[in-house]
Amino acid sequence: MTTTYDKPLPDVDDPDMGPFWAATRQGRLTAQRCADCTTLRFPATPVCGTCLSEDTGWVDVSGTGTIWSYAVYHRAFHPGFRGELPYVVAIVENTDGLHYTGRVFGPRSAVAVGAPVSVRFDAVTPQVSLPSWVVAG
Amino acid sequence: MADLRRLSALCGEVAVVGVGETDYGTDYVRTRRGEKPYDSYGYAALALNRALADAGLTKDDLDGLIVGGPIAYERMAEIAGIEPGWSGSGDAPTSVTQAVMAITAGFAETVAIVYGNDQRTAGTAYGGPQAMGGEAILSYVYFAPWGMTSQGALYAMMTRRYMEVHGLEPHELGQVAVAQRAFAALNPNAVMRSPIDIDDYLGARYIAEPLRLYDYCLINDGGVAMILTTRDRARRGPNPLVTVAGLGRADENIGATTLRPRLVTFYHEGHAKVREQVYGTAGIGPGEVDVLGVYDSFSCHVPYALEGMGFCEIGDAGKFLVEKGVGPGGAIPTNTSGGHLSESYMQGWNHQPELVRQARGTAGERQVPDVRHTQFVSDVAGNVISVVYRSER
Numbered sequence: 001m002t003t004t005y006d007k008p009l010p011d012v013d014d015p016d017m018g019p020f021w022a023a024t025r026q027g028r029l030t031a032q033r034c035a036d037c038t039t040l041r042f043p044a045t046p047v048c049g050t051c052l053s054e055d056t057g058w059v060d061v062s063g064t065g066t067i068w069s070y071a072v073y074h075r076a077f078h079p080g081f082r083g084e085l086p087y088v089v090a091i092v093e094n095t096d097g098l099h100y101t102g103r104v105f106g107p108r109s110a111v112a113v114g115a116p117v118s119v120r121f122d123a124v125t126p127q128v129s130l131p132s133w134v135v136a137g
Numbered sequence: 138m139a140d141l142r143r144l145s146a147l148c149g150e151v152a153v154v155g156v157g158e159t160d161y162g163t164d165y166v167r168t169r170r171g172e173k174p175y176d177s178y179g180y181a182a183l184a185l186n187r188a189l190a191d192a193g194l195t196k197d198d199l200d201g202l203i204v205g206g207p208i209a210y211e212r213m214a215e216i217a218g219i220e221p222g223w224s225g226s227g228d229a230p231t232s233v234t235q236a237v238m239a240i241t242a243g244f245a246e247t248v249a250i251v252y253g254n255d256q257r258t259a260g261t262a263y264g265g266p267q268a269m270g271g272e273a274i275l276s277y278v279y280f281a282p283w284g285m286t287s288q289g290a291l292y293a294m295m296t297r298r299y300m301e302v303h304g305l306e307p308h309e310l311g312q313v314a315v316a317q318r319a320f321a322a323l324n325p326n327a328v329m330r331s332p333i334d335i336d337d338y339l340g341a342r343y344i345a346e347p348l349r350l351y352d353y354c355l356i357n358d359g360g361v362a363m364i365l366t367t368r369d370r371a372r373r374g375p376n377p378l379v380t381v382a383g384l385g386r387a388d389e390n391i392g393a394t395t396l397r398p399r400l401v402t403f404y405h406e407g408h409a410k411v412r413e414q415v416y417g418t419a420g421i422g423p424g425e426v427d428v429l430g431v432y433d434s435f436s437c438h439v440p441y442a443l444e445g446m447g448f449c450e451i452g453d454a455g456k457f458l459v460e461k462g463v464g465p466g467g468a469i470p471t472n473t474s475g476g477h478l479s480e481s482y483m484q485g486w487n488h489q490p491e492l493v494r495q496a497r498g499t500a501g502e503r504q505v506p507d508v509r510h511t512q513f514v515s516d517v518a519g520n521v522i523s524v525v526y527r528s529e530r
Binding site for chain 1: 283284290293294297298301343346347396397400
């Protein structure tokens with residue numbers, strides 16, 4: 001199948017991250033949760049970095065948080081983003097204390113370290129829904 | 138945890154006896170004209186020849202070879218016609234460290250550390266779809282779908298967070314680029330030699346905001362080499378004695394994919410461990426460092442290193458840059474060749490010969506007076522690492 005989407009796409013079949021992308025297709029933000037020590041972790045890893053347990057599940061996590069930091073791209077290093085300059089990419093800390101990377105949408109003047117954001121899922125292809133973050137205006 | 142007693146046994150026993158670099162400025166002009174004077178191995182070989190000549194040695198004196206950049210030690214040994222007893226690869230400070238380890242452990246007596254990179258003419262991308270290592274490094278794969286496609290944006294995020302937490306102002310950060318260009322103007326081998334002032338800095342375009350054009354390193358071709366040997370053998374050589382007097386290293390990879398070591402603690406946990414090691418082994422503190430070299434792929438590394446190594450308090454780097462200064466005549470002259478921002482982007486390698494020259498007292502117009510100790514610090518690619526060189530003239 002062909003698509004006109006010309007930006008990089010994640011590998012939705014990645015053995016670690018596959019379940020995350022399956023959940024985003026259903027509009028859910030998730031993280032791994034260690035079945036032994038209960039530590040939440042993201043992005044996905046094959047074993048728990050806290051206790052090395054191999055026993056892992058996925059749980060839904062909070063879709064709200066604040067901007068930990070951000071960068072404003074004024075030059076597109078990937079041609080797919082050329083039409084969207086300048087665009088904002090942030091690391092968001094959700095209310096579970098997990099850090100997620102994502103585009104930030106909403107008024108540019110409201111983008112700031114500490115600004116509250118909520119998650120949004122954009123179906124960019126039939127297989128891929130990218131979580132992005134919306135800042136309140 | 139590092140054992141300072143055993144680590145100290147390595148320090149002061151190995152000397153840098155030869156330094157060699159390629160012609161960054163003239164090669165940059167040639168490559169801009171479309172010429173390709175050398176590939177990565179060619180630049181490395183040229184730098185090696187110059188380092189051997191500087192040391193008064195020949196290739197037959199070498200029994201160790203460590204390489205950096207996109208070159209393999211096997212091929213480098215073939216090209217240079219040497220069969221070393223110890224070989225390996227690493228970034229610049231790791232190569233210095235590894236050479237010291239190989240020599241003090243008895244694997245080798247005289248080690249060449251060699252770097253070559255034709256990144257400009259080869260079109261090496263440090264951002265974008267074919268970014269170097271983009272397929273292998275998790276962070277690039279993970280960030281790319283959101284347009285987080287370049288190294289600069291990582292440091293833009295780090296700087297934005299730092300500005301928010303510590304109040305760093307653009308005109309304060311801009312002192313780094315202005316100071317290093319002032320040094321480059323005194324360095325005939327530098328690529329960018331036209332002085333800039335703070336208005337030029339602030340007036341330049343953003344690349345990944347808050348970082349501007351002059352916060353970014355150059356991309357150019359070149360090579361660097363150094364020859365290290367035992368202190369005893371170095372005493373018989375032609376150059377003023379400069380030893381490796383201090384070493385330190387601490388990794389910071391937990392949480393690296395979401396940039397936690399950069400965005401939460403600004404690498405300062407690694408800095409604190411390295412500070413203890415490098416100053417503990419050298420027997421000095423930051424107040425006794427006369428010239429500093431900081432890995433400056435981006436200008437912001439300088440304030441993080443100044444704080445991390447204790448040249449100023451954490452949070453005070455902006456004020457330090459304006460009031461104390463890192464340029465010619467400043468409190469701690471930093472990247473005195475012009476560094477990656479203005480001399481040459483040799484990924485931490487060109488800082489090493491400059492710090493040795495400053496310790497020898499042979500840095501020409503940009504020589505800092507009465508140099509006894511020089512220090513290199515890098516905080517990139519998952520570790521903090523530092524080397525102190527000592528003049529024993």
